[in-house]
Amino acid sequence: MSFGKYIRKQREALKSKDRRFSVRQVAQRIGVEPAYLSKIERGDVAPPSEAKIRALADELGEDADVLLAMAGKVSSDLQAIIRKRPQLFADLIRQLKSVPDHALLRIARDVRDGDW
C-alpha cells in the first residue's frame, strides 16, 4: 500500500473513535496546512519530509522507520551510522540482504547480549 493510503486508513481508524483525528486537527498538530495533509493522503503530492513523517508516526502511533520506508526514505540516523564506516556496513548489509528474518533477529539478539 502507498504511504498516503496507509496514513489515511490509520487516521480514519483513529478518527472513528476520537474526532480529534480529522485532517485539519492532525495537520495542525504535526505542523502542516490541512490541504497539504489531504493531498499527501490522496497521493496528490509526494510524502512529506522525514521530520513531518516522524511527527505523523508519533501522532498515529506508528513505527517511524516503517512509515519512512513506505515514503521511500531511510532514517537519517541510520544513514549517519553507515556513513561512519561505509565499507563495513555496506558489505554487511549486502550480506544480510537474503538472510531470513529469524536470523536477523538472532543476530540482533546476540549483539545485544554481547555474544559476538
Place this chain on the structure above:
Amino acid sequence: MSFGKYIRKQREALKSKDRRFSVRQVAQRIGVEPAYLSKIERGDVAPPSEAKIRALADELGEDADVLLAMAGKVSSDLQAIIRKRPQLFADLIRQLKSVPDHALLRIARDVRDGDW
C-alpha cells in the same frame, strides 16, 4: 577530508603517472563538463549525483561506498535493502552502531559461512 579535496588528491596522483587524468579528460570520461568537475574538486559546489560518484570511483579505482559516504550519501541499493525490512534493519543497525570493527567483520564472515 572533504569529498572534493580527496578526489583532487587521488586524481592528481594518477595524473602524475598518466596525463589522461587531467580534469578535462576525467570529466569527459565520467560524462560531465570540465568546469563542473573543477568546481566539485575545489568544493565550490556540492558533490555530484550517486551515478557520477560511481563513475568517478570506477575511474579513480576508489571504493564507491567510501566516496558516497564522503559525499554525505548512502548507496541506493543499501537503502532499498533496508526499506524492504525497515524494522529489522533499523533495529539491527542501531545495535551495531557501537560494535567495534572486528566484531562487524566477524558477523559478516559468520553470515557468509552460514554460521547463524
Place this chain on the structure above:
DNA sequence: TAATATGTGTAGTATATAGTACACATGTCA
C-alpha cells in the same frame, strides 16, 4: 438555522539538486 468544522481545489513560493555552456588566461610541446 446559524455558526462552526471539514475536506479539498487552485495557485503560488523558496530552496535544493544537478548540472550545462562559453569564455579566457595560462601552460605545454612539436
Place this chain on the structure above:
DNA sequence: TGACATGTGTACTATATACTACACATATTA
C-alpha cells in the same frame, strides 16, 4: 612560435523537494 590542452570564472537552466495561502462547497452541531 603557433596550435592545442589545461583549469577555472561567470552566467545560466531544468527539475525536484517541501511546503503555504486562500477559497469554497459540504457536513455537523448547538
